[in-house]
Amino acid sequence: QVHLQESGPGLVKPSETLSLSCTVSGGSISSQYWSWIRQSPGKGLEWIGYMYYSGNSDYNPSLRSRVTISVDMSKSQFSLKLTSVTTADTAVYYCARGGPGPADFWGQGTMVTVSS
């Protein structure tokens, strides 16, 4: 059974960079797509982007100028960096397996609050 676990700061200051990691266990990170998805309080789900293990990626155009997703196969991790955050980026951030297709395994989610 594939297991994903997000980690990173729960509080980020406005204009700073949000950095999260997702550790994958119970399965290989290779030959798969890996995604980040977020959910603002009381709102629906928003796709942030995905990356193939080999490095190909696609991002939501609404966030593309600020987002980078990367993969570290040696650590079985993939990461999210979101620059110049504002309060609008406050959300629960989920990592998931899947990309162009459905997300079949999800992390439990991590709440990130943007506040000074």
Next chain:
Amino acid sequence: DIQMTQSPSSLSASVGDRVTISCRASQTISDYLNWYQQQPGKAPKLLIYGASSLQSGVPSRFSGSGSGTDFTLTISSLQPEDFATYSCQQTYSTPLTFGGGTKVEFK
């Protein structure tokens, strides 16, 4: 972007009821439609992919149908653990987009 519109946004039902949730895409997406269930405070769980294929381990009371722009999730006999929020997602083209969700509440 492809807009996904779900209806209703919420519904009240009883254990044993047949429940139907609709999802409409703003343009044709063939069968690139997935359904997720989300319990409060939990991550979404994949129920249906490809509009009608049941994800492994998901009870057979869940079913999906539709193609093109109109899709339906049906729960044939609602169980206590099914009270949750259900969201559709299109994976026809990026940006991948989700519906706003349908909350199934206890009547």
